[in-house]
Amino acid sequence: MCGIISYIGDKEIVPLLIKGLKILEYRGYDSAGLCINNGQELKVIKRSGRISELEKSDDLENLKGDVGIAHTRWATHGVPNEINAHPHLDCKKEIAIVHNGIIENYVGLREILKKKGHSFISNTDSEVIAHLIEDFYQGDLTEATINALRCVDGTFGLAVMKKNENKIVAARRGSPLIVGVGDNEMFVCSDAAGILEHTKKVIYLDDNEVATITKEDYNIRDVYGNGIDKKVHEIKWDIGQIEKKGFKHFMLKEIFEQPEALENTLRGRIKDENIKLSLNLDTRSIKRIIFIACGTSWHSALIGKYIIEKINRIPVEVDYASEFRYRNPIVQEYDLVIAISQSGETADTLAAINEAKSKKAKTLGIVNVVGSTISREVDSGIYLHSGPEIGVASTKAFTGQVLAILLFSLYIEQEKGNKIDHSLIEEISRLPEKARMIFNDSEKIRKIADDLKESKAFLFLGRGINFPVALEGALKLKEISYIHAEGYPTAEMKHGPIALIENGFPVIFVLNKDNLTKKCLSNIEEIKSRGGKIIIVTNDRELEEVSDEIIYVPFTKEELSPILNVIPLQLLSYYIADLKGIDPDKPRNLAKSVTVE
Numbered sequence: 001m002c003g004i005i006s007y008i009g010d011k012e013i014v015p016l017l018i019k020g021l022k023i024l025e026y027r028g029y030d031s032a033g034l035c036i037n038n039g040q041e042l043k044v045i046k047r048s049g050r051i052s053e054l055e056k057s058d059d060l061e062n063l064k065g066d067v068g069i070a071h072t073r074w075a076t077h078g079v080p081n082e083i084n085a086h087p088h089l090d091c092k093k094e095i096a097i098v099h100n101g102i103i104e105n106y107v108g109l110r111e112i113l114k115k116k117g118h119s120f121i122s123n124t125d126s127e128v129i130a131h132l133i134e135d136f137y138q139g140d141l142t143e144a145t146i147n148a149l150r151c152v153d154g155t156f157g158l159a160v161m162k163k164n165e166n167k168i169v170a171a172r173r174g175s176p177l178i179v180g181v182g183d184n185e186m187f188v189c190s191d192a193a194g195i196l197e198h199t200k201k202v203i204y205l206d207d208n209e210v211a212t213i214t215k216e217d218y219n220i221r222d223v224y225g226n227g228i229d230k231k232v233h234e235i236k237w238d239i240g241q242i243e244k245k246g247f248k249h250f251m252l253k254e255i256f257e258q259p260e261a262l263e264n265t266l267r268g269r270i271k272d273e274n275i276k277l278s279l280n281l282d283t284r285s286i287k288r289i290i291f292i293a294c295g296t297s298w299h300s301a302l303i304g305k306y307i308i309e310k311i312n313r314i315p316v317e318v319d320y321a322s323e324f325r326y327r328n329p330i331v332q333e334y335d336l337v338i339a340i341s342q343s344g345e346t347a348d349t350l351a352a353i354n355e356a357k358s359k360k361a362k363t364l365g366i367v368n369v370v371g372s373t374i375s376r377e378v379d380s381g382i383y384l385h386s387g388p389e390i391g392v393a394s395t396k397a398f399t400g401q402v403l404a405i406l407l408f409s410l411y412i413e414q415e416k417g418n419k420i421d422h423s424l425i426e427e428i429s430r431l432p433e434k435a436r437m438i439f440n441d442s443e444k445i446r447k448i449a450d451d452l453k454e455s456k457a458f459l460f461l462g463r464g465i466n467f468p469v470a471l472e473g474a475l476k477l478k479e480i481s482y483i484h485a486e487g488y489p490t491a492e493m494k495h496g497p498i499a500l501i502e503n504g505f506p507v508i509f510v511l512n513k514d515n516l517t518k519k520c521l522s523n524i525e526e527i528k529s530r531g532g533k534i535i536i537v538t539n540d541r542e543l544e545e546v547s548d549e550i551i552y553v554p555f556t557k558e559e560l561s562p563i564l565n566v567i568p569l570q571l572l573s574y575y576i577a578d579l580k581g582i583d584p585d586k587p588r589n590l591a592k593s594v595t596v597e
Ligand code: AGP
Pocket: 294, 295, 296, 297, 340, 341, 342, 343, 344, 345, 346, 349, 392, 393, 394, 395, 479, 591, 592, 593, 594
């Protein structure tokens, strides 16, 4: 997810664009840039790092003009350096673009354009758009942009401008983009937060709509050239709300973003039941897999063990990175060491990867932050594309990790020449929608949270692939509500933890309807008979009478069930923290990325 803001009008353009980028920084912050059109030439300034780095540039003060486009990046293709920062230009440096989204067919388009003589500077997918527009340009920037976008597979929120043309062309497919309507000035922005200071009148572009914008006016068409009348809305929110899209906290926004984040993890990776992962890794020779990770990422690694041992029958070990790095681990030829990390900067995980490499293991990274240290240290990698995860407690990255592991497992089978389970592919495609359905119960979960918020401790229990989900639920609760919680395999409860049970003690069961349900029923009865409060997260509709509270999740394949089962636990923890007056985005003692030992 990136932030775009563009302006055409009489205000001083550079401070306006920079201030807008800073408001949009939560959308992405690994590099930033702007381009000003003074009629004679396009002046571009870009920097890697936060917007404050761009702001330090001495060249900014000389930039004058009344049309400009600006961008703060969340890298999806190409490491976050100055060259890959937006805006991107065509060969003649007469067309500039800023882009938010993923161009799935950029490699093919780039080859075609190179054959036509275009030369590329960056490693990004986005730069292709600038050269495509150049290739189609015959005097009308809107026409050229429409023709170019017809060649594009993937998503875009796009702003385009051309030297000595006093206009901005904006287009949207899959990534949000709005037109801000001012008084003798116009804006294009990723969301209203960036322009709220200037205007509350906005037009929400819909997919495959293209806007041609001058200082005085705008004209909106679809990609077939048909004119479209769009409603001008009046924004009611304040800026703080908009950064969080109306959610009270980033963590809640990111929990609710999971269906979209899962769609982004899948984007372009399953085509006609083929798994498409561009890995420079021969998976056919893998004899053992060792996952290394920390915290929530270690929980997704545990789920990975269940998935890979079930589908691929390859032995899997899971290690805390902090333990692996110091125990002189036995790593053999044909071992694949997989590092899982949202930030890609966790010191223990980075050190563990280096330990694995020193023992000549092949390494794979499953990482969210593009261009992060771990993503550059491993031999090959799978990016989550979950978008920036601002909340300290990891939510959408966790579910993205589990999905990425499943894609990798299916890829291993495909590379062996084995048929992939069609019904599993079907279920994967339904996953975002099923995740969305869970939010219908968010009010019910909030009521359960209100009822439980004064509890002194919790027990989370799960069997099989749901045991790591129980661990994750306990960690979420601990780290944002400061209530002690433990996760256990359900059957382990009898070997000690049951001593904790007293009247009203909350026990959260995570249960799939499967051959173990009956076993879990006896565990539930053992707790119930001692006065424990039974809360069940399940897809089994026959457990109502044994529970004090039950939260249903849609039925899905076992391998996908942790992704659905964890969502109610994320919400429960969030609501308990919020009801206790704790800011879940900034829990005490914690950092988003633990870059120290
Ligand atoms: C999860 O909610 C925590 N914030 C923490 O356990 C986190 O998962 C851990 O520090 C690992 O971070 P990483 O995924 O960025 O490597």
